[in-house]
Amino acid sequence: xxxxxxxxxxxxxxxxPTETAKDIVAELREALEDKLAARAxxxxxxxxxxxxxxxxxxxxxPAVVAARYEGRMQLIGPVLYPWFWPAQRxxxxxxxxxxxxxxxIRALASDKPMQAVMQSMDNVIxxxxxxxxxxxxxxxxxxxxxxxxxxxxxxxxxxxxxxxHIRKPKSMFEAGxxxxxxxxxxxxxxxxxxxxxxxxxxxxxxxxITLSPAWGVVYGPVLALALLAAAGHVFDMLRPxxxxxxxxxxxxxxxxxxxxxxxxxxxRPFADVQPQPGTSPEELERAMRLVDxxxxxxxxxxxxxxxxxxxxxxxxxxxxxxxxxxxVRAAA
Amino acid sequence: xxxxxDILEALRLELxxxxxxxxxxxxxxxxxxxxxxxxxxxxxxxxxxxxxxxPMLRRLESQGLLVSEWREEGKRQKRFYRLSxxxxxxxxxxxxxxxxxxxxxxxxxxxxxxx
Numbered sequence: 488x489x490x491x492x493x494x495x496x497x498x499x500x501x502x503x504p505t506e507t508a509k510d511i512v513a514e515l516r517e518a519l520e521d522k523l524a525a526r527a528x529x530x531x532x533x534x535x536x537x538x539x540x541x542x543x544x545x546x547x548x549p550a551v552v553a554a555r556y557e558g559r560m561q562l563i564g565p566v567l568y569p570w571f572w573p574a575q576r577x578x579x580x581x582x583x584x585x586x587x588x589x590x591x592i593r594a595l596a597s598d599k600p601m602q603a604v605m606q607s608m609d610n611v612i613x614x615x616x617x618x619x620x621x622x623x624x625x626x627x628x629x630x631x632x633x634x635x636x637x638x639x640x641x642x643x644x645x646x647x648x649x650x651x652h653i654r655k656p657k658s659m660f661e662a663g664x665x666x667x668x669x670x671x672x673x674x675x676x677x678x679x680x681x682x683x684x685x686x687x688x689x690x691x692x693x694x695x696i697t698l699s700p701a702w703g704v705v706y707g708p709v710l711a712l713a714l715l716a717a718a719g720h721v722f723d724m725l726r727p728x729x730x731x732x733x734x735x736x737x738x739x740x741x742x743x744x745x746x747x748x749x750x751x752x753x754x755r756p757f758a759d760v761q762p763q764p765g766t767s768p769e770e771l772e773r774a775m776r777l778v779d780x781x782x783x784x785x786x787x788x789x790x791x792x793x794x795x796x797x798x799x800x801x802x803x804x805x806x807x808x809x810x811x812x813x814x815v816r817a818a819a
Numbered sequence: 820x821x822x823x824x825d826i827l828e829a830l831r832l833e834l835x836x837x838x839x840x841x842x843x844x845x846x847x848x849x850x851x852x853x854x855x856x857x858x859x860x861x862x863x864x865x866x867x868x869x870x871x872x873x874p875m876l877r878r879l880e881s882q883g884l885l886v887s888e889w890r891e892e893g894k895r896q897k898r899f900y901r902l903s904x905x906x907x908x909x910x911x912x913x914x915x916x917x918x919x920x921x922x923x924x925x926x927x928x929x930x931x932x933x934x
Contacts, residue, residue: 511873511877513889513896513898514853514873514898515873517852517853517854517895517896517897517898518853518854518869518873520895521853521854522854522869525854546869546870547868547869547870551870552870555870555871555873555874556874556877
């Protein structure tokens with residue numbers, strides 16, 4: 488049985504209910520073995536990787552094959568469904584993060600911070616629900632009008648199936664977008680892209696913000712981590728199937744990222760805030776609280792997201808170690 | 820105006836869907852494993868996509884119409900399916916239904932051809 492077929496079966500198995508997965512995969516393995524034998528007899532020699540890939544493509548994308556065992560009508564079909572919850576998490580996460588940061592800024596700038604926070608909570612909940620509704624409508628619309636099963640049948644490539652049972656490889660588009668943001672950040676971090684450091688408070692009053700010395704300590708590590716992230720996304724484009732190596736790179740990246748956040752957190756205050764002419768001591772005090780709060784909330788959100796992602800990657804590595812090749816005799 | 824190919828394809832699939840189950844039940848009066856069943860059906864002129872065949876076999880088995888067992892053949896383990904007693908009864912009733920429907924349709928289609 489070829490490596491490509493085993494990767495295909497692992498991809499199908501990952502999408503099946505645990506209690507029936509091994510039995511179904513054992514039967515699919517039997518079917519593919521028969522097809523391979525028939526193809527070899529037809530060709531007069533063992534099928535090449537391209538022949539096997541063509542056979543698997545005709546058999547069906549793993550998500551579609553696995554979904555046929557469910558036998559239920561779905562509002563969002565098997566091709567789009569793996570994207571549905573990640574898209575929801577991203578949309579709700581970004582919306583909530585923006586609204587929470589705005590709420591924190593509003594609270595810090597207000598004389599009655601608790602009241603301001605309570606007022607903003609409605610916006611956060613409303614925003615998250617709106618994001619959920621919009622994403623759901625978009626998915627239902629795409630499912631209804633674009634026929635993703637047909638698109639997937641034409642465009643999926645068996646050779647890009649993951650080598651290990653870790654995670655779905657990133658598409659060229661996803662990896663490209665991520666790489667674009669990596670490059671943007673690296674240019675900003677290396678000061679090729681200037682960032683305004685003056686925060687206006689009111690007409691004629693402003694403060695100048697400079698990062699604290701702790702940021703200088705982590706300059707090199709942050710640059711190295713950004714380069715590692717960019718290398719990871721290039722890796723996703725060139726070797727989409729090497730998911731276990733990629734997952735290990737992510738674990739290293741997120742763990743070091745959390746370390747960097749810890750170093751910056753220890754070096755509080757995060758920034759030095761200097762008054763410009765015309766700024767009163769009260770305005771300076773409020774600006775310092777505001778800047779510190781914004782850094783704290785942003786870093787807190789980053790730490791939470793990275794810790795969760797790190798946990799997910801570690802779980803994937805552990806799960807990958809547990810998945811074995813289905814044993815036909817055991818299934819029988 | 821000629822009918823769009825995708826509409827025709829959807830109609831064709833709809834027409835075939837119910838008859839495939841009848842073809843599978845009919846073929847499984849004799850024991851078969853997945854690939855041999857597909858080959859038998861193809862020889863009889865009934866093409867079926869494996870991605871649909873295997874889930875259908877499991878569904879029919881869970882409905883009690885088929886029974887299956889793993890057995891070694893040609894040094895490989897294979898899952899053999901055959902009609903259960905309930906499946907044989909269902910096949911008999913569905914066959915009668917099919918014949919009645921076929922006769923009715925023939926009559927309708929021939930009448931349509933004469934007008």
